[in-house]
Amino acid sequence: MAIEDDVLVIGGGLAGATAALAAAEQDVQVRLITHKQSTLRHASGLIDVLGYTPEGDGPLVDPFDALADLPDGHPYERVGAEAVREALSFFDDVAGEAYAGAHTDANALVPTHGGTVKPTARYPASTAAGLASDDRDALLVGFETLPDFEAPLAGAHLEAAGVPFSARGVTLSFPGIVRDDAKVTRYAHLLDQNESVSTGAGETGAREALAAAVEAHLEDESRVGFPAILGDDHAAEVRADLADALGVDVFEVPMGPPSLPGLRLEDLLYEALEDAGVRVTSGVPVVEYETGADGDRIDHVVVDRTGSKLPHRADQYVLATGGLVGKGVRSERERVYEPLFDCHVPHAADRYDWFVDDVFGDQPYARFGLRVDRELRPLTADDEPEFSNLRAAGAVLSGYDFAAEKSGGGVSLATGYVAGTRAGEEGGE
């Protein structure tokens, strides 16, 4: 017999987790199945809504002003501006004090590890003291063994971008790290556990040793920015200890993958899933599905366990398997396709029309994905819902270029929230 739930969410990233949480609000039994760990580990941890228009205008001061002008088929146009607001407020309740930015509609400007400034709607509390709109001078601290953050370069880049403060960068050696390519989790673990490290002054806790190393370089700056490696499980405590020792505010600069703010967001969401009673199955792919007699509804899906087939049945399904990176959309020489339900993915017949030569140009492939109705049901080429009990959310959707628009987090939240809520409402009937 199949393992049964009311709502089954396939995919464990921001969209899938949000969909599962939203469905669970409707008092139904929800399961989330994720093949691999979510791509939140690749994510900056920032929750953006819209930083630039599809035409490239921006950075936008107020993303909500621009929502009404988005083209037909854009995920925000599908769900409507009100749903975007509801989804953000849903996220704010889940995230609590771990995130900031809810006090205003306006985008915050967060400095990144490259020294650029990213417009975003919500940001981790750890980056709050680093905002580019703040006019306090900042010292940026990088580490010799962590080439992903070149502090002097990032500082110079920020100043060149016209931030209203001076940003000075220094590069230090990280107390307790000997290996050139130590993992970001190693830095975080050292600080989390405040492991004992050897310095010129003898054995001391990693947090004190780091503060002492930085203090020697601090001039009159009133805030210090570190790459985002300041702890994992006990990040707030690590930051507070460093701030106390230095007597200034401490903030993190979001980094590229793998990213601790992304990991922390993942932990936060999965704890919320556990609290909400959502059942999580990870490490195994959903590979097939069966429809009911009429062919209109998905009856059950099949999980592959190294050859064994495990049926999972639910009343409602949400597909949140990601885009080209998450492998929710795949391609081969002749076609672009959605591998699980084979939902229609509109694309040019000639593969040379899938891309343009300018790498950072307007790439058609960036918008590949599923077309959906306003209920977020994937549509066939003839504009009919593929299945009456399937909805899609997040990067598997077409009609937007999240990297160019800076809209990835917001689209995942808004469509996950709407798909999950609707699935929960119908799954409970």
Place this chain on the structure above:
Amino acid sequence: MRAADAGEFMSDAEHPTDDGVSSDDEFEPIQVFPEAEEMDLRPGADNCYKCSTCDTNCPVAEVDDEFPGPKFQGPEQWRLKRQDDHDIDDSVMKCSNCMRCDSACPSEVPLSQMHNTARGEYVDEHMNTLSREYIRNRILANYRRLAPLAAAFPRTANFVMGLSVTQWLGEKTLGITGEREFPEFATETFREWWTKRGGNATSKQRAQEARAERGGATDEAKRIAYFHGCYSNYNTPEVAKALVRVYEHFGYEVMVPEQSCSGTPMFANGMLEDARRAAETNVRELAAALEEGADIIASCSSCSMSIRQEYPELFDFEGTDDVAANTWDAVEYLRVHEDLEGELEGTSLEDESFAYHAPCHSRNQGLDGQTIEVLGAIDGIDAHDVGDSCSGISGTYGWKEENYETSMKIGEEMFEHMDDAPAETGLTECPTCSMQMEHGTGYEIKHTLEIIAAALVGTDLETDHDHQQAR
């Protein structure tokens, strides 16, 4: 992420580059390389786009920055050793084979397969077979060969193993840490109990009785072949007995085929030849059981992991894939083939709380949430998941003197969470995780099947003729 998109999209290893070929021309791909006769890991290596997600999952790299992490051990080392001037790096022996990197990789790189082959090659080509480390590893990997001796004289063995002088000797002469206490050997192995009980014939009769009582067809063939593994045979036969009672309760005839070690400790120590011999026996015996209409059931998460994933990745005996595809975790099988949760609804046990740790090898099989879900149906049982950290022992890994400290550092998070959970008893499906949980907290540790057996057929093990009671 845009650049990553482009890279992923354009350089997929399955698609040769065809720059310069006009889109109007008919393009016929040709086979450039001969069919590989040996295991070809190139497509796997080429799939790595260096996101480093695997590295953030590695429990060893998190506490030991001398370990270069799974991305290096897998695709990077594989590429390096294509060159004549690079040998396998000895750091591969620091990998604990938890296999977490497998479920981390978003790009289908077969990391644990690469680690297993690299480790095997390192041991074959670079390890001195007279060295203390090799001899120690061989002994640890082949625990099953020593266990029958200890099991024949369990009281003596337990006494000798418990002596501090034995532990001291173990550390000084072999490099087996003196910090741990050797697991106790049972005074009666599972197989001894099974034979005494009347073997398959008794099970067949009990299963028929149970089917009659449940109102099913008595001649319906419901049959499983139990892969008990070494630990539940020699050390925790109560787990194996619980499995037998639970399956007979549902009307299954249990067969206990001849079997060798699953190979897990051999893979972890790079003893691939030993693993091959063990796997050959197991595949042969289990394939024969399949012929007789049985599905294969394991109670140890590493045994099922090994048969399901490592066998097909590393060996190609006749029937390997068939055996892998028909091997199940004991609880999972009942969820799919019976209404386990329905059967457990309404059962009750005396109030007890458990701190549950999902072993890495369960996680990799998609079983991490299962125990909490299933036990939730039993009144009085309260199981708390202690989170996704690794226990740190990883089979024989934490037994080695040089790994003991790393192993305990990794386990720290699990110990903390067990301590925070409102429970004084631990629960898990992996024998060595269970050792580590006990070592770090002093708790008694149980196996999920023991709780299910208690709920379904009671705890009075000697009078299990009454196996239909208790509901």
